[in-house]
Amino acid sequence: MKDNFEIHTLFSGSSGNSLFIRAGDTKILIDAGKSMRTVKTALSTIGEDLCKIDAVFVTHAHTDHTAGIPVISRNYTMPIYLTDQTASQLLEKTSMEHSRFTVHKERDIVEIKDLKIHSFVTPHDCNGSVGYIIEIPGEYRFGICTDTGCISKEMVNELCFCDGVIIESNYDEKMLKEGPYPYYLKQRIAANTGHLSNTKAAQLCCMLANAGVKKIMLAHLSKENNLPELALKKCCNALYENGFFDIDITVADRFVPTRF
Numbered sequence: 001m002k003d004n005f006e007i008h009t010l011f012s013g014s015s016g017n018s019l020f021i022r023a024g025d026t027k028i029l030i031d032a033g034k035s036m037r038t039v040k041t042a043l044s045t046i047g048e049d050l051c052k053i054d055a056v057f058v059t060h061a062h063t064d065h066t067a068g069i070p071v072i073s074r075n076y077t078m079p080i081y082l083t084d085q086t087a088s089q090l091l092e093k094t095s096m097e098h099s100r101f102t103v104h105k106e107r108d109i110v111e112i113k114d115l116k117i118h119s120f121v122t123p124h125d126c127n128g129s130v131g132y133i134i135e136i137p138g139e140y141r142f143g144i145c146t147d148t149g150c151i152s153k154e155m156v157n158e159l160c161f162c163d164g165v166i167i168e169s170n171y172d173e174k175m176l177k178e179g180p181y182p183y184y185l186k187q188r189i190a191a192n193t194g195h196l197s198n199t200k201a202a203q204l205c206c207m208l209a210n211a212g213v214k215k216i217m218l219a220h221l222s223k224e225n226n227l228p229e230l231a232l233k234k235c236c237n238a239l240y241e242n243g244f245f246d247i248d249i250t251v252a253d254r255f256v257p258t259r260f
């Protein structure tokens with residue numbers, strides 16, 4: 001990765017997601033799914049400060065991506081970018097004011113100083129869900145795409161032109177099937193608009209490796225229905241079986257900032 005492009009997951013999984021990206025002196029967050037205090041603490045462990053963040057982007061309205069957004073939006077002035085559908089859901093369930101939102105279309109391009117941020121639609125059971133491609137044009141192109149029940153054509157088209165990507169590897173099928181979740185929740189997770197299984201994540205890794213992606217991080221792992229070793233093994237095996245031996249593949253920690 002280019003030296004002036006730095007990416008860290010701050011925390012990852014169903015208990016909260018947030019991603020920090022710096023390119024030159026441009027700094028953004030994608031999602032803030034834990035309290036403002038937790039986001040601030042995580043940022044401070046990587047030497048960063050919430051008051052230096054130029055913009056926050058929100059992938060979708062689920063709490064594990066938005067828990068910190070209302071308080072951050074009241075205490076800081078950076079713009080909060082989201083789709084219209086995500087804004088409506090946050091207005092309904094929080095005391096946020098519409099004036100704090102900067103709405104973008106589901107498929108849109110936003111420029112924040114040195115960064116070009118491009119949204120695309122993801123298959124998830126939350127209206128207005130998007131993934132983002134973040135790039136310094138001509139230098140580095142990065143994609144973040146979690147909370148996807150299946151591998152859509154649109155996702156692949158967007159992610160395959162990236163140098164590095166973060167994708168979801170949410171659950172091991174056997175662990176989900178035999179695990180403690182109630183039936184309806186198992187059905188929701190395994191649906192095409194739920195979350196991505198390790199098997200599908202491994203498939204997606206191969207498709208992306210085949211398209212030239214060199215660096216992949218697996219994120220949003222379920223605490224109850226997955227293990228980092230299982231997710232990693234599934235992807236590595238699939239990559240090796242298909243002849244891809246040079247892919248840099250890692251797993252985001254649930255609680256501790258993890259450098260991409």
Ligand SMILES: [Zn+2]
Nearest residue numbers: 014062064147
């Ligand atoms: Zn999520």
Ligand SMILES: [Zn+2]
Nearest residue numbers: 062124126147
């Ligand atoms: Zn979600």
